[in-house]
Amino acid sequence: MEIEPSFIEGCFVIKPKEIKDSRGSFFETFTKKKFYKITGLQTDFVQDNQSISKKGVLRGLHFQKGTHAQAKLVRVISGEVLDVVVDLRSNSETYGKHFSIVLNDKNNYQLFIPRGFAHGFITLSERSVFSYKCDNYYYKSAESGIIYNDPKLNIDWRLDSSEIQLSEKDRELPFFKNIDVQHV
């Protein structure tokens, strides 16, 4: 397992070591001891999620506010997505900046996202199975987000806007300038 920092402090890519043999391959998706050793983080993940999406489905950009904020360790089990995080930590040098990365079932990359970020992904393959660990529980009333096509963020989601499918909730998310970062 190796780690690759991104330009955003605290947000990094984990590249698991895949062991191949005549049957196929094996890799450890998470071990607390190794995660701590390579990251120095004592993150205590309490909830695992999985979502399945068709091509063009964009989930996000979401975050939970205040004490319900979640750090996440995200990966793709099947297919390919563009994963995007936005730094909402008001004291961060990269506040308002975003980092994006292609995660798929070939590179098996994982992205660690600290608390204080908005997160979203778009499915680029015909179907994706997306799995992630959270260090805080789901708390519906603490949910918030930013509209995916916010002009200030100017995120390139790789697909034509006519191909992008959003939930009703995500279509109504506020612009970046209107979110209350003090309660992120």
Ligand SMILES: Cc1cn([C@H]2C[C@H](O)[C@@H](COP(=O)(O)OP(=O)(O)O[C@H]3O[C@H](C)C(=O)[C@H](O)[C@H]3O)O2)c(=O)[nH]c1=O
């Ligand atoms: C997040 C969540 C949702 N739900 C229920 C609520 C709805 O009945 C249903 C779908 O929820 P939602 O449309 O919010 O799911 P996503 O659009 O995939 O939301 C996620 O999208 C981005 C990518 C994230 O990083 C967040 O983890 C999360 O916000 O699952 C639960 O029961 N538990 C949960 O932890």
